[in-house]
Amino acid sequence: MDALTSKRITVTVNGEEIEYDVEARRLLVHFLRDDLDLTGTHVGCDTGNCGACTVLYDGVLAKSCMLLAIQADGAAIETVEGLAQDGELTALQQSFSDHHALQCGYCTPGMLMSATALTGYVNIVEAVKAASGAST
Numbered sequence: 075m076d077a078l079t080s081k082r083i084t085v086t087v088n089g090e091e092i093e094y095d096v097e098a099r100r101l102l103v104h105f106l107r108d109d110l111d112l113t114g115t116h117v118g119c120d121t122g123n124c125g126a127c128t129v130l131y132d133g134v135l136a137k138s139c140m141l142l143a144i145q146a147d148g149a150a151i152e153t154v155e156g157l158a159q160d161g162e163l164t165a166l167q168q169s170f171s172d173h174h175a176l177q178c179g180y181c182t183p184g185m186l187m188s189a190t191a192l193t194g195y196v197n198i199v200e201a202v203k204a205a206s207g208a209s210t
């Protein structure tokens with residue numbers, strides 16, 4: 075890679091600061107999967123529609139197929155691999171497992187990251203739960 079087509083970025087991924095030379099056109103999802111071997115982040119549609127590639131970018135939900143890796147320079151990225159600590163599932167992961175909360179499972183990492191971002195909004199989650207019970 076040369077200096078015109080690549081850039082050295084510093085990004086914190088799942089709490090670990092990493093310096094890496096990335097191609098200017100490399101998508102964040104491919105950087106995570108192919109360069110860092112964090113294959114829990116999936117590529118579904120590659121058009122920003124399905125959410126399988128969802129990560130947290132500075133604590134905010136982001137579809138990593140819609141971002142360039144160089145846009146993560148200086149940011150903190152959290153992937154599904156960063157949820158469990160020391161082999162202990164988060165309460166959310168355990169709940170997904172207990173309730174067999176998946177269809178084929180391909181988008182489960184994205185759903186977990188989305189639900190992780192929602193857990194700070196307890197009243198919204200309670201409202202959705204109440205509405206889901208009311209409509210069934």
Ligand code: FES
Pocket residue numbers: 116117118119120121122123124125126127128137138139140
């Ligand atoms: S791969 Fe479908 S939204 Fe990114």
